[in-house]
Amino acid sequence: MKEKRSLMKDERIEELRITKVSSGKKEETEDVVVTESPLTIYLNDEKVVTLLCTPQDQESLALGFLFSEGLIQNKKEIERIDSDRKDEIKILTATKRSLPADFSQTKILTSGCAKGVTFSNLSAEGESASGEEDPDPTRDLLIDLQVTLTSSEIQNLMHAFEKRSVLFRKTGGVHAAALSDQEKILIYSEDIGRHNAVDKVFGKCLLEEVTGGDKILLLSGRISSDILAKATKSGLSIIVSRSAPTSLAVKNAKMLGVTLVGFARGSRMNVYSFPLRITT
Amino acid sequence: MKEKRSLMKDERIEELRITKVSSGKKEETEDVVVTESPLTIYLNDEKVVTLLCTPQDQESLALGFLFSEGLIQNKKEIERIDSDRKDEIKILTATKRSLPADFSQTKILTSGCAKGVTFSNLSAEGESASGEEDPDPTRDLLIDLQVTLTSSEIQNLMHAFEKRSVLFRKTGGVHAAALSDQEKILIYSEDIGRHNAVDKVFGKCLLEEVTGGDKILLLSGRISSDILAKATKSGLSIIVSRSAPTSLAVKNAKMLGVTLVGFARGSRMNVYSFPLRITT
Numbered sequence: 249m250k251e252k253r254s255l256m257k258d259e260r261i262e263e264l265r266i267t268k269v270s271s272g273k274k275e276e277t278e279d280v281v282v283t284e285s286p287l288t289i290y291l292n293d294e295k296v297v298t299l300l301c302t303p304q305d306q307e308s309l310a311l312g313f314l315f316s317e318g319l320i321q322n323k324k325e326i327e328r329i330d331s332d333r334k335d336e337i338k339i340l341t342a343t344k345r346s347l348p349a350d351f352s353q354t355k356i357l358t359s360g361c362a363k364g365v366t367f368s369n370l371s372a373e374g375e376s377a378s379g380e381e382d383p384d385p386t387r388d389l390l391i392d393l394q395v396t397l398t399s400s401e402i403q404n405l406m407h408a409f410e411k412r413s414v415l416f417r418k419t420g421g422v423h424a425a426a427l428s429d430q431e432k433i434l435i436y437s438e439d440i441g442r443h444n445a446v447d448k449v450f451g452k453c454l455l456e457e458v459t460g461g462d463k464i465l466l467l468s469g470r471i472s473s474d475i476l477a478k479a480t481k482s483g484l485s486i487i488v489s490r491s492a493p494t495s496l497a498v499k500n501a502k503m504l505g506v507t508l509v510g511f512a513r514g515s516r517m518n519v520y521s522f523p524l525r526i527t528t
Numbered sequence: 529m530k531e532k533r534s535l536m537k538d539e540r541i542e543e544l545r546i547t548k549v550s551s552g553k554k555e556e557t558e559d560v561v562v563t564e565s566p567l568t569i570y571l572n573d574e575k576v577v578t579l580l581c582t583p584q585d586q587e588s589l590a591l592g593f594l595f596s597e598g599l600i601q602n603k604k605e606i607e608r609i610d611s612d613r614k615d616e617i618k619i620l621t622a623t624k625r626s627l628p629a630d631f632s633q634t635k636i637l638t639s640g641c642a643k644g645v646t647f648s649n650l651s652a653e654g655e656s657a658s659g660e661e662d663p664d665p666t667r668d669l670l671i672d673l674q675v676t677l678t679s680s681e682i683q684n685l686m687h688a689f690e691k692r693s694v695l696f697r698k699t700g701g702v703h704a705a706a707l708s709d710q711e712k713i714l715i716y717s718e719d720i721g722r723h724n725a726v727d728k729v730f731g732k733c734l735l736e737e738v739t740g741g742d743k744i745l746l747l748s749g750r751i752s753s754d755i756l757a758k759a760t761k762s763g764l765s766i767i768v769s770r771s772a773p774t775s776l777a778v779k780n781a782k783m784l785g786v787t788l789v790g791f792a793r794g795s796r797m798n799v800y801s802f803p804l805r806i807t808t
Contacts, residue, residue: 262775267803269679271795274808279798284753284774300753300776399549420791421750421772440752440774470701472720473564473580492701494564494720495542496580511700515551518559523547528554 259283259303260415260438282421284440290338291319294347302415302422302439303334305448309439310337312451316478319347323454392505395462395485396525399517401430402488406512409466410490412436416468425449426466427458433466434458442469446478453482460484471497471508480504486525488512493520539563539583540695540718562701564720570618571599574627582695582702582719583614585728589719590617592731596758599627603734672785675742675765676805679797681710682768686792689746690770692716696748705729706746707738713746714738722749726758733762740764751777751788760784766805768792773800 266279288298289310296319301309307329314320320341330338397405405428413424415438425445427435435458437448446467453460460482467475471493477500479487488509493501498520501508507522519526546559568578569590576599581589587609594600600621610618677685685708693704695718705725707715715738717728726747733740740762747755751773757780759767767781768789778800781788787802799806 262778264775264778264800267799267806269795269797269799269806269808272679272808274803274806279800281773281775281778281800284776399552419772421774440750470720492699493561494701495544495561496564498542498544498561515549517549519547519549520544520559520561523554526547526549526554528549528552 261418280418282415282419282440286335288336289313290336291347292338292340292344296347299441299444301441301444304439305437305452306337307331308437308448308451308455309444310339310451311454312447312449313444314339315450315454316447316481318481319345320454323457392485393525395430395464396527397430397464397486398527399515402509402512402517402526403515405431405433405464405466406488406490408433409436409468413438413468424466424468427453427460427463428466429463434463442467443474443478445469446475450478450482464488467491470494471510473497473500476500476504476506476508480506485522488517541698560698562695562699562720566615568616569593570616571627572618572620572624576627579721579724581721581724584719585717585732586617587611588717588728588731588735589724590619590731591734592727592729593724594619595730595734596727596761598761599625600734603737672765673805675710675744676807677710677744677766678807679795682789682792682797682806683795685710685713685744685746686768686770688713689716689748693718693748704746704748707733707740707743708746709743714743722747723754723758725749726755730758730762744768747771750774751790753777753780756780756784756786756788760786765802768797 260283261280262283263278263280265276268275268277283303284300285303286298287301287306287309289296291314297313320326325341326339327342328340409424409426412433415422416424422438422440423442423445424438426433427449435449435452437445439445439448463484464486465479465484467487467489469489470491471487471489473494473496476497485505486507490512491510493508493510498508501521505522507525508520509526510518510520540563541560542563543558543560545556548555548557563583564580565583566578567581567586567589569576571594577593600606605621606619607622608620689704689706692713695702696704702718702720703722703725704718706713707729715729715732717725719725719728743764744766745759745764747767747769749769750771751767751769753774753776756777765785766787770792771790773788773790778788781801785802787805788800789806790798790800
């Protein structure tokens, strides 16, 4: 179940000739763009989805996608992963299972800039909600403070996170996501899709049996409600992004007891929910 | 069929109290985040999709989404638009029609960071392809040069485009898309979703019966293959973005005769396909 393809030559980029224009002058030059390619994910014999993604860590993407969609829960369920074809991944489970009858309907319900569980799905599962139904920030006092971070720890983590993004520096066309503890990046992923990058992280967690509860999710892109839902599914309680959160992400984070940190740039950052977890 | 809601108070943002951290100091302050809210689109009596979007121009979003999905073609087909509820839009067509039996399957096939027609769908329709099946850039000589732009026209358009983005400046959390002629912005939209912003533009085109052929699509976000597919459906031949294109977008643009301009920032820009349309 190793990520075979990442050991091959860099398929994540394509070199091509472009015309650069600068102050009215044209020049033919070499440039690189990020690769976008289709990946069809099968669960046993059923086609689940075709994603347009960056061809790296496809097994993690497939597993993370199935995990986010609630179709697999842990590594033990997986019997085999077939990835003979570049554009297909087949996940075979030990106990045969079919897609829920309403699966495509559920998915349609959630395509915002993507796919993924809706907040209502998440809420119905009752994970991590633990009675935090009042979005009043004074409820801070009741939240689990198992994980806290100082603002300089955040600054250091985001610095390390941004240094890792070689592909972004090459192409300017990808999102990054990472899982860290208080000190270092444990898992790192990049993809042209904001949701794919997060699914890859949780797919790697599943493969490597890393549990999320005491970890921190780092993001380059915006924190929307569906990204929050993916993180909450893994029991994370702190999400830090370079970018903005949406209103629904903040509202749901307040309800679910999750600390959202946005615009984390250098020593500055905005804390949108449960600031008690961020010490100074 | 006016956009009623946009005349009301600014529902696109939510004010909230946050904790700002700067160089280790915490401060409670007011801030705004971009609103993310669900919108369910019905075609006659059938639920088509629920999008997570910015609550502005919802009618345009619904029409643009149905247009992008090939479910409606023009304004004449529309009998009525019901938007009594904030979170629902019902598009009623003069001639009753149902969703294709394979509609949800088709959609699943295309959720990358989204939904939308795949390139293969588009190609099957044969629009704009007009024999440009060889991605060899020397084929430039055969393309339709009805629309050309100078690099300083692009610079001026992108300047005007970025000035319009009040919501981005307020929240840092949205994508913008616009349709322009050589001189000015004709249609402008913002949304938390990159695809939604583009669908809103084409929905407005449909409402206002603006044809795309001689217009230019301006984007704040990346040009992926599905964004290209949406633009090509409207017959556009020039797409300009502040951000990067993906490899598949460049490949398909070369095949479809579309000029892609990326990283358009000030007087600099990269032309990835058919540079003959960009004069200096």
